[in-house]
Amino acid sequence: MSNPPxxxxxxxxxxxxxxxxxxxxxxxxxxxxxTPPELVQEITERYRATGGRSPVLAITKEVASxxxxxxxxxxxxxxxxxxxxxxxxxxxxxxxQEMVKDGVRRVVGVCMAPQxxxxxxxxxxxxxxxxxxESGAGVRFTYVPDWHTHxxxxxxxxxxxxxxxxxxxxxxxxxxxxxxxxxxLPERILASGDPYxxxxxxxxxAVLAALGPLPSGATWRSAYQSQGRSEDKWLGPTxxxxxxxxxxxxxxxxxxxxxxFVSDHLEVLYDIDIEFxxxxxxxxxxxxxxxxxxxxxxxxxxxxxIVTTHLRKTGL
Numbered sequence: 001m002s003n004p005p006x007x008x009x010x011x012x013x014x015x016x017x018x019x020x021x022x023x024x025x026x027x028x029x030x031x032x033x034x035t036p037p038e039l040v041q042e043i044t045e046r047y048r049a050t051g052g053r054s055p056v057l058a059i060t061k062e063v064a065s066x067x068x069x070x071x072x073x074x075x076x077x078x079x080x081x082x083x084x085x086x087x088x089x090x091x092x093x094x095x096x097q098e099m100v101k102d103g104v105r106r107v108v109g110v111c112m113a114p115q116x117x118x119x120x121x122x123x124x125x126x127x128x129x130x131x132x133x134e135s136g137a138g139v140r141f142t143y144v145p146d147w148h149t150h151x152x153x154x155x156x157x158x159x160x161x162x163x164x165x166x167x168x169x170x171x172x173x174x175x176x177x178x179x180x181x182x183x184x185l186p187e188r189i190l191a192s193g194d195p196y197x198x199x200x201x202x203x204x205x206a207v208l209a210a211l212g213p214l215p216s217g218a219t220w221r222s223a224y225q226s227q228g229r230s231e232d233k234w235l236g237p238t239x240x241x242x243x244x245x246x247x248x249x250x251x252x253x254x255x256x257x258x259x260x261f262v263s264d265h266l267e268v269l270y271d272i273d274i275e276f277x278x279x280x281x282x283x284x285x286x287x288x289x290x291x292x293x294x295x296x297x298x299x300x301x302x303x304x305x306i307v308t309t310h311l312r313k314t315g316l
Contacts, residue, residue: 005080006316007104007139008071008307010064011092011124012112014085015054015265019044021088028087039229043266050269057085059263060112062295063303070304077316080104086124096131100139106316108307109143112262114153115203116146117196119185142314147306148199149206153262156298158210160290161257167288168253175217177251179242180204182260183267184224186232197235203259221246225258225276226267239276247283254280254287262293 016025022044026035047053064081071079080102084095099107109128111121121143128141147153165173182200189196204222214220223242227234237245239256246254256272272289280287293299 003078004103004105005078006311007099007102007107008064008067008079008081009092009095009099009107009109009128010060010067010081010083010112010303011109011127012056012060012083012085012263013265014088015056016047016088017053017057019047019052021053022047025088046266046270049274050266054088054265055269056263056265057083057088057090059294063112063263063299066295066300067303067307070300071307074308076308076311084127086127092124092127093131093134096128096135096139100135100137105139107139107141108310109141110147110303110307111143113260114146114148114150114262115182115196115199115260116148117185117189117194118192119189119194120196121145142310144306144310146195146199147302148203150302150306152298152301152305153293154203154206154210156293156296156302157207157257157259157290159298160293161207161211161255164255164257164288164290168255168286172253172286173218174215175251176215176253176255177218177246178214178220179239179246179254179256180207180220180222181225181239181256181258181272184227184234184236184238186228186230186234188232189235200260207257207259219246219249219251226271240279243276243280243283243285247285252285254285256287256289258289258292262299264292264294268292 016022023040026040060083064083068079068081082095082099084092111124113120125143168176185196221242223237223239224235225239258268261268277287
């Protein structure tokens with residue numbers, strides 16, 4: 001009988017797979033608290049405007065398939081790569097049950113968000129812990145805590161920045177403002193020394209170092225996007241405030257680089273491509289966005305290296 005495969009669990013937040021699923025999905029995100037009908041309607045319309053469903057599952061499944069092929073080509077062991085979502089099907093607990101059924105006894109977890117926070121990566125790990133307790137199976141689980149400055153990740157972002165610059169007329173490229181963004185989190189994370197803001201800064205610095213000197217008339221900013229709707233104070237500055245500042249400085253061409261995300265999803269397809277682009281247009285500004293890595297080679301190379309490196313350090 002062949003040895004059981006080593007499991008790799010790619011974890012993402014997930015999203016509704018239909019417009020009818022938006023309400024239940026939001027209830028899950030809110031921990032079972034009822035969602036105001038007007039908010040359900042608003043988010044439903046956002047998904048309607050961006051294709052009617054979240055693309056996260058399909059993209060992550062494609063990543064998993066390509067990563068599995070690359071891992072098995074190494075010949076070091078037999079691998080099977082799984083996808084588990086935090087707030088929609090397949091839930092992490094469902095995928096964990098599938099791994100146990102497949103005979104997996106060693107699992108490496110990777111959160112599909114390069115920067116670590118207890119509100120993001122920490123929440124995924126807690127979901128895995130709950131699934132372990134529920135199943136009672138003897139599966140060894142370890143995880144990659146962060147990979148926010150991995151060279152292949154930075155190279156992929158850099159290539160997409162260079163490509164996106166070409167969307168502007170040649171005469172405008174000397175005067176482009178580059179805005180790096182990551183998803184905002186409540187400011188209360190700062191009190192506990194959460195690594196997230198520092199890791200976001202390190203990603204930005206790594207991209208800038210690889211990018212080299214900007215044209216003399218260009219500039220860059222770092223901002224947080226998609227702040228939540230709660231009474232908490234959220235990390236900033238916001239994209240809206242940053243656009244206003246850049247407008248006041250005379251910039252009219254904006255390139256957004258959402259370095260806190262690796263795939264297309266609502267916060268990219270709606271918040272940036274529709275909401276921020278509209279806001280910029282109303283201010284007489286031309287806003288473009290870099291492509292997400294999705295299932296492209298730079299992301300697969302990043303994941304291949306961080307998984308194999310993690311296994312060397314922690315043992316098969």
